[in-house]
Structure formats: structure tokens, C-alpha cells
Amino acid sequence: MHEFKEIFADREAPAGRVVRAIAAIGSVSATQLVKSTGLARSTVSTVLTDLKDRGIVLEGETRSAGFGRPTQLLSLNPTQGFCAGILFGLGEVRVAICDLAHTVVSDFWFEMPQDYTPSDAAVRVRLQLEEECDKLGIATSELLGVGLAVSAPVSYEGQVLNGSILPTWCGIDIAQVFSREIDCPIFAENESHCGALAEMTWGAAVGEPNFVLFKFDLGVGGAVVINGIVQRGAFGNAAEFGHISLNPHGPLCRCGNRGCLETYAGGFNLIRLAEQATGERISIETFIERVKAGNASYRRLVEDAAEMAGWGMGITSTILSPPLFVIAGKLASLGEIFITALEKHFARHSVQPPPHARHIRNPKIMVGKFLANDDTVLGAVALVLHQHGRVTA
Numbered sequence: 001m002h003e004f005k006e007i008f009a010d011r012e013a014p015a016g017r018v019v020r021a022i023a024a025i026g027s028v029s030a031t032q033l034v035k036s037t038g039l040a041r042s043t044v045s046t047v048l049t050d051l052k053d054r055g056i057v058l059e060g061e062t063r064s065a066g067f068g069r070p071t072q073l074l075s076l077n078p079t080q081g082f083c084a085g086i087l088f089g090l091g092e093v094r095v096a097i098c099d100l101a102h103t104v105v106s107d108f109w110f111e112m113p114q115d116y117t118p119s120d121a122a123v124r125v126r127l128q129l130e131e132e133c134d135k136l137g138i139a140t141s142e143l144l145g146v147g148l149a150v151s152a153p154v155s156y157e158g159q160v161l162n163g164s165i166l167p168t169w170c171g172i173d174i175a176q177v178f179s180r181e182i183d184c185p186i187f188a189e190n191e192s193h194c195g196a197l198a199e200m201t202w203g204a205a206v207g208e209p210n211f212v213l214f215k216f217d218l219g220v221g222g223a224v225v226i227n228g229i230v231q232r233g234a235f236g237n238a239a240e241f242g243h244i245s246l247n248p249h250g251p252l253c254r255c256g257n258r259g260c261l262e263t264y265a266g267g268f269n270l271i272r273l274a275e276q277a278t279g280e281r282i283s284i285e286t287f288i289e290r291v292k293a294g295n296a297s298y299r300r301l302v303e304d305a306a307e308m309a310g311w312g313m314g315i316t317s318t319i320l321s322p323p324l325f326v327i328a329g330k331l332a333s334l335g336e337i338f339i340t341a342l343e344k345h346f347a348r349h350s351v352q353p354p355p356h357a358r359h360i361r362n363p364k365i366m367v368g369k370f371l372a373n374d375d376t377v378l379g380a381v382a383l384v385l386h387q388h389g390r391v392t393a
């Protein structure tokens with residue numbers, strides 16, 4: 001396992017590039033490896049022969065690729081390494097551990113005080129990881145990496161850029177805090193970006209290298225994926241779709257601007273409007289239930305949210321023209337109720353193909369697989385599998 005960790009961490013050697021490409025995709029053909037690593041076919045072939053001899057790469061099922069011989073799929077020996085993902089919630093922390101075949105071998109959560117600090121979390125995570133790694137027969141330091149999903153943008157250096165649901169974490173160097181406790185590579189990213197990685201690895205965007213994710217939850221977030229890479233922008237805060245300003249005189253947003261998409265389509269806003277109308281305090285879950293039950297006032301609130309959300313997506317489509325929008329977050333659990341309204345308003349605010357160019361299709365809008373926040377923990381694991389957002393040396 002130690003030998004594999006060294007190969008996996010080597011960013012330059014062909015073997016490192018090959019194993020990281022397989023880790024990101026799961027199971028892959030030699031032809032796909034040539035394409036995704038940019039290495040010569042002969043180099044990939046030599047590396048694969050060596051990795052198979054050493055028991056690191058396994059030849060799996062064959063897949064028929066149209067005419068010609070079936071394609072042999074390659075995967076990593078799952079016992080060669082494990083990755084951990086951590087999600088920081090309000091009053092709880094969730095941890096998942098996966099093997100290299102993308103199978104979750106451990107998934108648990110533990111409660112924390114509401115105002116816990118990153119240092120408190122790092123100590124508890126270390127203790128819990130030690131316990132779980134012990135069951136797997138490995139030391140924590142043998143993990144290929146630990147991914148941290150944070151409910152705020154994270155800089156390339158590992159600094160939390162704003163507060164979101166854990167406001168006191170703003171400005172904290174999360175890379176430094178966790179590397180003091182855990183002796184393995186640390187990766188950290190915004191949870192919407194982690195969500196996109198989870199959808200690419202296990203969910204609605206498997207096999208789709210270009211897509212845009214919109215997450216409609218209590219807040220609104222998102223991710224842009226181009227050629228299989230989640231785009232972070234110059235500072236790490238790309239795709240903050242919740243803060244697309246749609247009305248310069250609109251409601252004041254927590255970011256300091258007015259009329260941001262989140263102030264219209266964020267779950268916090270929908271709950272507030274529902275509470276104003278009914279005088280009753282409700283959770284986002286209750287809100288969702290009442291929409292599904294057909295309550296006319298709640299349905300109207302969703303329609304209004306979808307109007308602004310479709311407008312925001314239309315702006316994004318005008319800039320990027322993605323083939324696919326993946327819709328995540330709790331509002332996406334409304335399924336067709338929300339998606340049909342989004343499609344209607346997206347069509348009103350995006351460039352539509354003319355009748356004589358029917359070969360130009362509109363992007364597909366589909367519900368993601370991971371709708372509850374806690375499943376974003378898988379995206380934190382995927383940070384390690386995709387070697388995305390590494391914040392320690």
C-alpha cells in the first residue's frame with residue numbers, strides 16, 4: 001500500500017498519471033487512458049503491463065464499443081488505498097471512507113456543539129479516522145488523502161473565503177488546521193464544487209465531461225465543469241451562482257449586494273415568505289412536503305423561485321453553452337414540479353435555436369443524484385480521487 005501511495009502522489013511520472021486517471025474515472029479502457037493522460041499509447045501500454053504485474057491495476061469486465069473487438073476495462077485494485085471525505089454541517093460532522101473502486105467502506109457522522117471551531121473539528125475527525133482506519137487495518141497516515149467539503153468558497157491555499165452556515169470559519173486557514181492533526185495530504189473545496197465531483201463520479205454526470213451544476217438549497221451555489229475539471233477561477237470562488245445580481249434595487253443579500261439570485265431562490269427566502277404568509281415557523285423539509293402535497297401558496301413560491309432561477313441559468317447558458325445542467329440541493333427533490341418550471345423560465349431567458357436549426361439542441365436539465373447536503377461528503381472523497389483542491393504539500 002505504501003508503494004501505491006508513492007506512485008499515486010508522483011505528479012510527473014507516467015505511472016502516477018495513469019493511476020490518478022483511473023482513480024478519477026473508476027474503470028477505464030486503455031484508449032481512454034491515452035486520451036485523458038496525454039501520454040503515448042506505447043507508454044500507457046508499458047506502464048499498464050508493469051502495474052498489472054504488481055497487482056495494482058486489475059483487468060475487469062469487457063465492454064462492447066460498437067463494431068470491432070470488445071474493450072477491456074481497467075480498474076485499480078481496491079485494496080491498494082483508501083480516501084476519506086469530511087462534510088462540516090451545522091452541529092454535526094460527517095465522514096465517509098472509500099476504496100479505490102469507489103466503494104464506500106465506512107460512512108458515519110458525529111454531533112458537535114453548534115459553535116464548533118475548525119480546530120475542534122480537526123481533533124474529533126482525527127480520533128474518528130484513527131478508529132475507522134484501525135478497523136480497515138491501516139494507519140491514518142496511509143490514507144491517500146482527506147477531502148474537506150466546506151460550505152463556502154476556499155482559496156487555492158486552503159483559506160475559507162466567507163462564512164455561510166459556519167460564519168466564524170471565515171478567513172480560517174483550514175489546510176493548516178487539519179494538517180496539524182492529520183498526517184496525509186489534505187484537499188479542501190466549496191461543497192457545491194464537491195457536489196459536482198460526486199455527480200461526475202457516482203451520479204447524474206458520469207461520462208459527461210462538460211456540465212454546469214446549480215444547487216438550490218437553503219442557499220444557492222454551483223459549479224462549472226469543463227473537460228472533466230471543476231473550474232475554480234483565479235481565486236477559488238468561481239460559479240457562485242447564488243450571487244448573480246438580478247435586480248440592483250432588490251433585497252439585500254448576505255454578500256452585501258442587492259437582488260442576488262439567492263435572495264429570491266434560496267430556501268431561506270422561501271421559508272421566510274411562507275412564514276410571513278402563514279405565521280407558522282417551518283423547516284425546509286416541511287416546505288418541500290407542502291409543495292409536494294399541492295398547497296397552492298407554496299407552489300406559487302416555488303414557481304416564483306424557478307422564474308428567477310431559470311433567469312440565472314439562462315445567463316450562465318449564454319456565457320458557457322453547456323450541454324447539461326445538473327440540478328442539486330433540496331429544491332431539486334421536488335423533481336418535475338421544479339424542473340418543469342425551471343425549463344419554462346430558462347427558455348424565456350436563454351438563446352433558443354431557430355426553427356430551421358433543429359439540430360442545435362437546448363441543454364438537458366436533469367435532477368442530480370445527490371440532493372441532501374450530507375451526501376456531498378462523497379464529493380469530499382472525490383476530491384482525493386480526482387486530486388482536486390489539494391491544499392497541503
Ligand SMILES: [Zn+2]
Pocket residue numbers: 242243253254255256257260262
Ligand atoms: Zn449575494
